[in-house]
Amino acid sequence: MRHPRTVMSAVLGLGLSLAAAFGTAPAVAAPDASASAPHVAFTGPSDSHESAAANKAFFEAVAKSVAEKRAANPGVQSVTIVYSTANAPSFRTQIANSASIWNSSVSNVRLQEGSNADFSYYEGNDPSGSYASTDGHGNGYIFLDYAQNQQYDSTRVTTHETGHVLGLPDHYSGPCSELMSGGGPGPSCTNPYPDANERNQVNYLWQNGFAAALANAGS
Numbered sequence: 671m672r673h674p675r676t677v678m679s680a681v682l683g684l685g686l687s688l689a690a691a692f693g694t695a696p697a698v699a700a701p702d703a704s705a706s707a708p709h710v711a712f713t714g715p716s717d718s719h720e721s722a723a724a725n726k727a728f729f730e731a732v733a734k735s736v737a738e739k740r741a742a743n744p745g746v747q748s749v750t751i752v753y754s755t756a757n758a759p760s761f762r763t764q765i766a767n768s769a770s771i772w773n774s775s776v777s778n779v780r781l782q783e784g785s786n787a788d789f790s791y792y793e794g795n796d797p798s799g800s801y802a803s804t805d806g807h808g809n810g811y812i813f814l815d816y817a818q819n820q821q822y823d824s825t826r827v828t829t830h831e832t833g834h835v836l837g838l839p840d841h842y843s844g845p846c847s848e849l850m851s852g853g854g855p856g857p858s859c860t861n862p863y864p865d866a867n868e869r870n871q872v873n874y875l876w877q878n879g880f881a882a883a884l885a886n887a888g889s
Contacts, residue, residue, distance in 0.1 A: 710724045710834055712799050776873050779876035830850060
């Protein structure tokens with residue numbers, strides 16, 4: 671299993687130059703996940719059982735965090751997922767664009783930057799590329815890799831990884847029109863928008879799947 675790591679030796683120089691391109695220096699490294707902590711990458715050889723389990727774990731971690739807040743404040747009507755960009759300052763524009771795309775695409779859940787976050791974004795260098803993961807303790811995060819965000823459209827990468835927060839699995843064999851095909855269609859694909867099926871899936875998950883998470887949090 672691959673883990674977030676800090677940059678060393680020659681890789682450090684690459685990271686600094688890429689970070690400069692995004693407008694800031696590298697941020698704090700992502701949590702050092704345990705060996706069993708699952709994650710799903712922007713590019714991958716296939717749609718595997720491991721990826722499916724990782725995606726489920728990530729969605730459940732975020733849903734549980736949101737549900738616990740809702741259980742503590744039952745008067746809140748909307749389902750809002752709060753995220754932090756504190757450790758990914760180079761990607762604030764892409765993250766904001768990603769949130770805006772999702773918020774305009776679905777109706778049952780909203781993404782909002784703020785404190786007491788349900789998940790966080792991190793940036794840096796990793797041979798794995800960009801991915802969504804848990805830290806092995808039920809907390810979700812997204813890691814954005816400098817090099818991959820130079821090779822692929824950065825808003826597509828960010829919006830794709832955020833799709834995992836909302837419960838969508840990878841589908842690398844899909845066309846460019848599918849956001850969750852990720853890096854499958856290649857770097858020429860710049861589409862950052864979910865298709866109708868993906869939008870419907872997210873709305874379904876955050877109506878039905880979240881209702882179950884909320885019930886468990888309140889019990």
